[in-house]
Amino acid sequence: MSSQPKIHLDRVAKTYPGSRIPAVDELTLDVQEGEILVLVGPSGCGKSTTLRLINRMIEPSSGRIMLDGEDVTKANPDKLRRRIGYVIQQIGLFPHQTISQNIATVPKMLGWEKERIHERTEQLLTTVGLDPEQYRDRYPKELSGGQAQRVGVARALGADPDIMLMDEPFGAIDPITRERLQNEFLRLQEELRKTIVFVTHDIDEAIKMGDRIAILGERSTIRQIDTPERILAYPVDDFVDDFIGTGSTIKGLNFQQVSGLKIPDYPAISVSDDPQKGIAALQEAGREWLVLLDDQGRPARWLREDDLRGAAPGQYDGRGEELGDHLSPDDTLFHALELMVQSAAGKTCVVDEAGRFQGVVEMAHLNKAIRRAQYEARAHYEELERA
Amino acid sequence: MEALQNFFTYVQNNSDYITEATLQHLRIVLIVIAFATVTSVLLGVWIQTRPMARALVLSTASIFLTLPALALFALFIPIMGIGNPPAMLALWMYALLPILRNTVTGLDSVPPAVTESARGMGLTGTQRLLKVKLPLALPVIMAGVRVATLLTVGLAAIAVLVGGDGLGIFIRSGLSRNGLPNAAEQVWTGTVFIVALGLLLDLVLATFQRVATPRGLKV
Numbered sequence: 001m002s003s004q005p006k007i008h009l010d011r012v013a014k015t016y017p018g019s020r021i022p023a024v025d026e027l028t029l030d031v032q033e034g035e036i037l038v039l040v041g042p043s044g045c046g047k048s049t050t051l052r053l054i055n056r057m058i059e060p061s062s063g064r065i066m067l068d069g070e071d072v073t074k075a076n077p078d079k080l081r082r083r084i085g086y087v088i089q090q091i092g093l094f095p096h097q098t099i100s101q102n103i104a105t106v107p108k109m110l111g112w113e114k115e116r117i118h119e120r121t122e123q124l125l126t127t128v129g130l131d132p133e134q135y136r137d138r139y140p141k142e143l144s145g146g147q148a149q150r151v152g153v154a155r156a157l158g159a160d161p162d163i164m165l166m167d168e169p170f171g172a173i174d175p176i177t178r179e180r181l182q183n184e185f186l187r188l189q190e191e192l193r194k195t196i197v198f199v200t201h202d203i204d205e206a207i208k209m210g211d212r213i214a215i216l217g218e219r220s221t222i223r224q225i226d227t228p229e230r231i232l233a234y235p236v237d238d239f240v241d242d243f244i245g246t247g248s249t250i251k252g253l254n255f256q257q258v259s260g261l262k263i264p265d266y267p268a269i270s271v272s273d274d275p276q277k278g279i280a281a282l283q284e285a286g287r288e289w290l291v292l293l294d295d296q297g298r299p300a301r302w303l304r305e306d307d308l309r310g311a312a313p314g315q316y317d318g319r320g321e322e323l324g325d326h327l328s329p330d331d332t333l334f335h336a337l338e339l340m341v342q343s344a345a346g347k348t349c350v351v352d353e354a355g356r357f358q359g360v361v362e363m364a365h366l367n368k369a370i371r372r373a374q375y376e377a378r379a380h381y382e383e384l385e386r387a
Numbered sequence: 388m389e390a391l392q393n394f395f396t397y398v399q400n401n402s403d404y405i406t407e408a409t410l411q412h413l414r415i416v417l418i419v420i421a422f423a424t425v426t427s428v429l430l431g432v433w434i435q436t437r438p439m440a441r442a443l444v445l446s447t448a449s450i451f452l453t454l455p456a457l458a459l460f461a462l463f464i465p466i467m468g469i470g471n472p473p474a475m476l477a478l479w480m481y482a483l484l485p486i487l488r489n490t491v492t493g494l495d496s497v498p499p500a501v502t503e504s505a506r507g508m509g510l511t512g513t514q515r516l517l518k519v520k521l522p523l524a525l526p527v528i529m530a531g532v533r534v535a536t537l538l539t540v541g542l543a544a545i546a547v548l549v550g551g552d553g554l555g556i557f558i559r560s561g562l563s564r565n566g567l568p569n570a571a572e573q574v575w576t577g578t579v580f581i582v583a584l585g586l587l588l589d590l591v592l593a594t595f596q597r598v599a600t601p602r603g604l605k606v
Contacts, residue, residue, distance in 0.1 A: 057507060081509035092504030096522045096601035106508050139603030155508070165507075 004069050005030035006195040007163065012053055012063030014046075023049050025219040026063065033162075034193040040206040041216030042243070047199045050220045051165050054197060055084045067163065082106055085156030085164035085194070089171045091148050093140035099125070099151050100136040106158040124154040129184060146177035153185070157192075164196045171200070182208060203244050207232070207251060215240050229255040233370070234377030249370055250337065256369050258336055258350055259329035263359035268293055271300070271316055275308040282308075289345040291323075292316055297356040299323055299349040326351040327361060333369055336361045390571070397572035405557075409580055412553035415543045416588065419475050420536050423482035428528065430483075431490025432516065441491065448484040456481075456542065460549045469550030478542055482535040489531025493524030522601060529596040533589055540585040544577065554581050 009029040015022040024046045031037045039047040052058040054065060056077045064073045072080050093102050100121040107117045125132040128150040140148060149169060156164060170178040186209065189196070200206055206213045207228040214225040217239055224236045232252035235241040241248075267281040268291040282290050282305055290308070292301045303320035311319060321344035327336055328351060339348040340363065347362040398405060434441040456477060463473035497520050505515045521528075547555035554577045561573030 055507065057503075078509045078511050081507055086504065086507030088500060088504060088507070090498070090500030090503075092498065092500035092502075094501060094505070094519060094603075095498075096603045098603070105510075109509065109514070141603060152504075158508075 003033070005066075006033040006068060007031035007054060007197065008066040008069075009050075009054070010064040010066065012050075012060045012065060014049055014053060014058060015061045022061070022219055024053065024060075025221060027220050027222070029214065029222065029225075031195055031197055033195050035211040036189065036196040036198055036209055038198045038200060038206040038210035038213045039216055040200055040203055040210075040213055040243075041220075043201055045216045045218055046220035047201075047216050048167055050216070051167055051197055051199045054163075055081050055086060055165055057081075057086075082109060082159065083161055083163070085158075085161045087149075087152050087156045087164065087166040087169045089168040091152040093148060093151060093155070095140050098137050098139060099130075099143075100132075102140070102151060103155045103158055105155060110159055112159075120158070121154075124157055127157070127188065128154045130154075144177075145173050146181060149173060149181065162195055164194045166196060166198045168200055169198075170205070171202075185209075204251070207254070215243055229373065230377040230380065233373040234381060236381065250334065252370065252373060253333040253337055253366065256333045256373065257329065258327050258331050258333065258361060261333075261361060261365050261369060263350065263361065263365065266291060266360040268299075268357060270297070271295060272313055274313050275311045278303065278308045279305055289347070291349060291357060291360065292320065293357050296354075299326060299351065299357045302343075302345045321345065323349060326355070328353070329358070333366055337366060340366075393569075394572050394575050397569055398576060401576070405554075405576060405580060408552065408554050408556055409584060412540070412543055412555075412581070412584060413588075415471060415475060415478070415546060415551070415553055416536065416539050416584075419478040419482055419539050419543075420532065423479050423535055423539075424486055424532055426479075427483050427486035427531075428490050428521075431487050431494065431528075432521075435491050435494045445484075445488060445491070448487050451480040452484050454480070456545050457548070460545075464549060471546060471551040473549050474543070474546035474551040478539050478546075481542060482539050485534040485538065486528065486531040489527050489534075490524065493527030493531075494520055496527065497523045523604070526596060526600045526604060529592065529599065533592045533596070536588050536592060537585050540581060540588060544581055554584070 007030070009027055011026045011028055012024065013022050013026050014024040027050060029037075029050075039050060041047050049058055053060050056065070056072075059077075060073065064071055066072070067083075093099075094105070100118075103121040103124055104117045107120055112120070121136065122132045125135055130147065130150055135143075135147075135151075140151070143151065152169070156166075170181050173181065182205070198206075198209055200209070210228055212226060213228055213231055215223045215231065217223045223243075224231055224240045229252060231240065232244065232248045232255070235244055235248070244251075267278070267285045267287055269275075269278040269281065270293045272295065278290050278292075282288075288304060290303045291299050292303050294300045301316065301320040301323060303316070307316075307319040324343050325339055326349045327339060336348060340346060340361065347360050349360055350358040352358055430444060434444045459477040459480070460473055463476055467473045467476065501519060501523070502515060505519045510518065543553050544555035544558055546553050547559045557573045557577035557580075561570045561575075561577065564570040564573070
């Protein structure tokens with residue numbers, strides 16, 4: 001790590017009075033500027049406690065907390081918290097204040113001018129997708145859960161903090177709205193590039209939101225910390241393997257694109273071609289299915305040898321099987337898999353932007369891609385061990 | 388019918404006297420409630436987060452409310468002499484419990500997520516109390532103040548027993564002159580004006596409560 005981490009926890013521990021077992025045991029953790037680090041683990045593993053140690057909602061028993069290389073372990077906790085956005089699952093909007101008053105909380109404490117606060121709250125409402133005209137003077141009870149959490153995020157962004165701590169922010173929201181908020185938040189993060197520590201117990205959310213994921217075991221010990229791709233491709237131990245659950249390999253397909261595959265030539269003929277040419281191509285390639293292209297070079301149907309016999313050039317109507325949807329190069333391999341299992345031929349066509357046939361993705365390609373990802377992840381960990 | 392007639396005649400003939408006594412009564416109540424509110428809210432805020440102190444203070448205030456008024460007066464007269472002060476001290480003790488209990492209940496009812504997020508944004512302890520917890524607890528505290536006010540308006544009638552003033556004067560005079568002319572009218576005057584004063588004050592406080600309740604909290 002060449003650059004200084006935005007957040008650095010140095011052997012931070014928390015033992016509650018009256019308990020001999022620490023809730024967080026000498027945790028050392030770096031969060032790089034502009035990344036989303038997801039803390040994920042079974043309930044009771046101390047992930048929320050860890051998050052709350054960063055803004056000292058819980059005072060550490062030992063260890064040091066560094067922000068931008070500055071030791072804040074003994075700094076004024078209230079001043080510290082005004083520098084850090086904090087979003088919780090239960091949101092905790094002030095029910096007696098309007099939406100804009102809620103968002104203005106931190107700027108007001110920091111003594112911003114009225115005009116600036118007004119501009120900021122209007123801008124933030126727009127940022128989180130709420131029309132200021134309609135929402136600024138509403139009260140929290142007049143909002144749905146999804147809208148309230150949008151305001152919660154806007155309020156945390158109030159004074160434009162570099163760091164955001166989010167404790168299961170979308171945990172209490174219905175699945176459809178949650179997915180939308182997650183997507184919007186990721187889009188927002190593209191622009192804002194905040195340093196975010198995000199707690200969840202949902203591995204799928206972790207995979208989706210995290211630039212890196214830290215899988216925590218008991219007493220908040222880090223079992224594995226890495227990019228979602230690598231964790232899915234190479235869980236370091238049984239605990240991590242169990243936690244990410246079945247289907248982790250398939251989830252890993254989400255992180256690879258069709259354009260990353262090396263696709264060999266696949267037999268295809270155009271509608272104007274002679275069927276004999278198709279039969280020859282099939283026999284030469286030793287394949288069962290052939291792609292029929294229309295006169296624009298777009299894939300039209302799957303054809304077998306039997307379908308070709310007795311057909312005439314330009315008269316393939318109704319022969320063979322339907323193709324279904326096509327893949328474009330920037331689709332994920334997960335999407336490829338989905339189309340493949342729906343297709344009659346068990347494979348699916350890739351097309352360019354104009355819809356012209358580029359090749360065919362088969363199960364063997366996915367298999368190779370997964371094995372390559374696993375190999376690379378293993379090689380990475382072996383290298384780490386040697387170092 | 389004739390009794391009602393006599394009552395109105397009595398009120399008419401003694402309107403100056405009645406007005407004066409009503410104002411004296413009001414003065415006692417307002418002073419007592421003002422002091423009781425300040426002490427109860429301060430104490431309530433302090434004990435709310437301290438389980439031991441909370442149990443101790445609340446049970447002490449409950450005991451105050453069960454003490455017989457006459458016994459209290461007897462205790463205070465040697466210290467404070469006669470007049471309004473011993474009566475007001477006793478009334479203050481009675482008014483504590485409703486306000487104290489409602490302050491604690493009101494603060495308890497502030498959602499933990501709200502205080503958690505307030506702390507997370509860097510509000511200091513004082514800011515959390517003044518800008519978040521007390522505004523949210525206000526409707527419940529005001530309900531306690533209203534109960535305490537009604538209680539005090541009624542109880543203030545006995546101030547007269549220790550040399551105080553107020554509408555109790557009419558009741559005592561009427562009772563001691565039982566059977567003589569205007570005795571019943573005097574008792575009625577005291578009672579009716581006390582009830583009227585209580586209702587009036589409650590109305591004022593109810594209005595204040597409505598105005599002071601933030602729009603976001605109204606149901």
